[in-house]
Amino acid sequence: MAEAERTLVVIEDDGNIADLLDLYLREAGFRVLQASHGERGLELIEQHRPALVLLDIGLPDIDGFEVCRRVRTTSNVPVLFLTARDGEIDRIIGLELGADDYVTKPFSPREVVARVKAILRRGQPDPRDARDVVHIGDDHTVDITRREARCRDQVVPLATKEFELLAFFARNQGIALSRQQLLDGVWGADWYGDDRTVDVHVRQLRKKLGDDLPLATVWGIGYRLG
Numbered sequence: 001m002a003e004a005e006r007t008l009v010v011i012e013d014d015g016n017i018a019d020l021l022d023l024y025l026r027e028a029g030f031r032v033l034q035a036s037h038g039e040r041g042l043e044l045i046e047q048h049r050p051a052l053v054l055l056d057i058g059l060p061d062i063d064g065f066e067v068c069r070r071v072r073t074t075s076n077v078p079v080l081f082l083t084a085r086d087g088e089i090d091r092i093i094g095l096e097l098g099a100d101d102y103v104t105k106p107f108s109p110r111e112v113v114a115r116v117k118a119i120l121r122r123g124q125p126d127p128r129d130a131r132d133v134v135h136i137g138d139d140h141t142v143d144i145t146r147r148e149a150r151c152r153d154q155v156v157p158l159a160t161k162e163f164e165l166l167a168f169f170a171r172n173q174g175i176a177l178s179r180q181q182l183l184d185g186v187w188g189a190d191w192y193g194d195d196r197t198v199d200v201h202v203r204q205l206r207k208k209l210g211d212d213l214p215l216a217t218v219w220g221i222g223y224r225l226g
């Protein structure tokens with residue numbers, strides 16, 4: 001597991017950028033696998049189950065958006081987009097591809113390393129989780145370590161915050177949680193947002209995980225799972 005956590009896949013067709021990232025990321029202690037094409041990148045992700053993917057958008061075969069979309073059908077691995085244009089940022093956000101972050105070119109490789117580390121820290125499993133896999137009702141499981149949600153054994157692709165919200169519910173099954181508790185637990189106490197953020201994400205979880213998900217609305221309080 002330790003090694004799998006430290007492997008990164010870089011999908012970038014510009015050899016200079018790829019080599020620069022490779023140099024800095026290796027220096028920071030990561031194992032780096034490079035792909036210059038989207039399809040090859042998908043193969044590497046499938047074979048090596050990296051801790052994180054750095055993903056360029058303009059690629060010679062399928063573009064980075066398509067790569068991300070396909071990755072998300074089987075995995076919740078964090079994706080850091082490497083973007084060249086403002087228009088791409090709009091698409092990353094607008095399409096809700098489940099990207100975890102993006103950096104714009106030209107970027108400083110040190111900044112990329114810092115972002116990678118920050119995302120991996122964020123994704124560290126909570127040490128309080130005695131169990132890696134939490135069952136929710138008969139049909140759903142949450143694998144905290146692998147960051148995978150499943151419905152009847154099928155992986156359900158979730159955006160980062162959706163997964164974290166589900167994991168938080170899973171750790172507190174049977175307990176009615178207020179929207180404020182959910183905001184503090186998932187988004188952090190220093191996050192500026194309101195209750196609607198929680199409602200929107202709960203709606204997404206229900207939509208993606210199906211009607212059988214035992215996620216109840218507790219009137220006047222918030223939500224309860226299980």
Ligand code: CA
Pocket residue numbers: 012013014056057058059
């Ligand atoms: Ca490119």
